[in-house]
Amino acid sequence: xxxxxxxxxxxxxxxxxxxxxxxxxxxxxxxxxxxxxxxxxxxxxxxxxxxxxxxxxxxxxxxxxxxxxxxxxxxxxxxxxxxxxxxxxxxxxxxxxxxxxxxxxxxxxxxxxxxxxxxxxxxxxxxxxxxxxxxxxxxxxxxxxxxxxxxxxxxxxxxxxxxxxxxxxxxxxxxxxxxxxxxxxxxxxxxxxxxxxxxxxxxxxxxxxxxxxxxxxxxxxx
Amino acid sequence: xxxxxxxxxxxxxxxxxxxxxxxxxxxxxxxxxxxxxxxxxxxxxxxxxxxxxxxxxxxxxxxxxxxxxxxxxxxxxxxxxxxxxxxxxxxxxxxxxxxxxxxxxxxxxxxxxxxxxxxxxxxxxxxxxxxxxxxxxxxxxxxxxxxxxxxxxxxxxxxxxxxxxxxxxxxxxxxxxxxxxxxxxxxxxxxxxxxxxxxxxxxxxxxxxxxxxxxxxxxxxx
Numbered sequence: 001x002x003x004x005x006x007x008x009x010x011x012x013x014x015x016x017x018x019x020x021x022x023x024x025x026x027x028x029x030x031x032x033x034x035x036x037x038x039x040x041x042x043x044x045x046x047x048x049x050x051x052x053x054x055x056x057x058x059x060x061x062x063x064x065x066x067x068x069x070x071x072x073x074x075x076x077x078x079x080x081x082x083x084x085x086x087x088x089x090x091x092x093x094x095x096x097x098x099x100x101x102x103x104x105x106x107x108x109x110x111x112x113x114x115x116x117x118x119x120x121x122x123x124x125x126x127x128x129x130x131x132x133x134x135x136x137x138x139x140x141x142x143x144x145x146x147x148x149x150x151x152x153x154x155x156x157x158x159x160x161x162x163x164x165x166x167x168x169x170x171x172x173x174x175x176x177x178x179x180x181x182x183x184x185x186x187x188x189x190x191x192x193x194x195x196x197x198x199x200x201x202x203x204x205x206x207x208x209x210x211x212x213x214x215x216x217x218x219x220x221x222x
Numbered sequence: 223x224x225x226x227x228x229x230x231x232x233x234x235x236x237x238x239x240x241x242x243x244x245x246x247x248x249x250x251x252x253x254x255x256x257x258x259x260x261x262x263x264x265x266x267x268x269x270x271x272x273x274x275x276x277x278x279x280x281x282x283x284x285x286x287x288x289x290x291x292x293x294x295x296x297x298x299x300x301x302x303x304x305x306x307x308x309x310x311x312x313x314x315x316x317x318x319x320x321x322x323x324x325x326x327x328x329x330x331x332x333x334x335x336x337x338x339x340x341x342x343x344x345x346x347x348x349x350x351x352x353x354x355x356x357x358x359x360x361x362x363x364x365x366x367x368x369x370x371x372x373x374x375x376x377x378x379x380x381x382x383x384x385x386x387x388x389x390x391x392x393x394x395x396x397x398x399x400x401x402x403x404x405x406x407x408x409x410x411x412x413x414x415x416x417x418x419x420x421x422x423x424x425x426x427x428x429x430x431x432x433x434x435x436x437x438x439x440x441x442x443x444x
Binding site: 040067073091092120122125128144147148150151152154 | 261262263289290291292294295313314315342343344345346347350363365366367369370372373374375376388390391394395
């Protein structure tokens with residue numbers, strides 16, 4: 001006996017105005033802004049460190065580390081030498097456009113070419129809030145399973161690119177690439193799927209090339 | 223340069239009344255209610271299936287599968303033969319006491335000894351909402367990393383027991399049990415940590431024994 005019982009629709013916050021303001025400021029500054037989203041432990045910080053290592057000679061990079069609590073990730077990113085601030089969401093499961101705007105002011109984007117927001121570890125809430133980024137990148141790690149697009153539809157739907165991390169662990173998990181890509185397609189026909197290992201560095205170049213191309217295209221049109 | 227920038231405190235919903243009502247009904251029915259929480263892909267459904275297999279001859283079991291979308295998990299649980307319903311949160315990242323109350327009515331706890339809520343895959347929001355359960359059990363899977371108590375403090379703080387799943391994957395991940403337990407202790411001095419593999423069944427008995435004991439103790443005092 002299987003029943004479907006629908007509960008109330010989420011009342012989505014209107015944060016479009018703040019997101020639009022952020023986009024204007026980014027354009028004026030020629031700063032490309034990436035909203036990086038994933039589950040807890042999917043490898044956001046590790047991939048960010050790899051990305052910084054690959055691109056820091058080409059771009060002046062800034063990072064906003066958002067967390068419910070702690071400054072563990074910011075301390076890690078600080079070691080790379082880029083400009084970094086820690087944002088605390090005060091218990092919230094996402095960053096909204098207003099908090100992000102204040103974060104960007106604190107970070108000071110003046111002179112930065114590329115800014116990352118490492119969002120709160122969560123596959124639900126961050127997907128609902130446009131923070132004004134030019135790119136929404138999500139990470140799904142192999143141990144989380146290939147069925148996640150079915151269960152967290154919005155995250156896959158809104159992402160411009162889907163990064164599958166921890167491919168070094170593929171041999172020990174039942175993760176079927178074909179099934180995963182089929183599931184992604186049901187939510188998002190456009191987003192490319194890039195498989196990589198932030199730990200070993202395998203195929204991280206495919207992601208950083210994708211990002212570079214997006215930045216250059218945006219600059220041409222901005 | 224590392225700065226800490228605090229954003230607004232979450233306005234917590236007042237759902238204590240509904241949770242208290244649920245507790246009264248559960249007591250009248252002698253139904254023990256477990257709120258199972260974890261990240262996406264931590265192994266909630268797989269562990270639930272193992273738990274049902276171990277306890278279904280002893281207790282009459284019911285399950286509420288909460289998801290943002292899809293009925294993948296409910297279909298899996300249905301195969302075990304227990305009473306199951308699928309709840310959709312309509313985009314919300316957690317179940318609150320009101321939704322849970324309506325779910326329990328739909329499920330119909332009459333004649334059930336043990337009910338599980340498989341909460342939305344999320345380490346943030348579900349921790350904030352008392353749904354009226356007698357036990358809050360959380361799962362943290364090995365690939366997520368041993369630093370998670372630092373980053374998701376409330377979840378560890380409110381849980382009665384911490385289940386560490388996917389120990390079969392310990393050889394391929396840098397997960398230090400000692401460091402993890404130390405991190406858990408900073409948030410919660412009481413909650414026992416139980417290591418298991420829902421996939422292979424290893425040490426699942428430690429969890430089901432813990433649960434049985436909690437149920438019997440509750441019945442004695444209820």
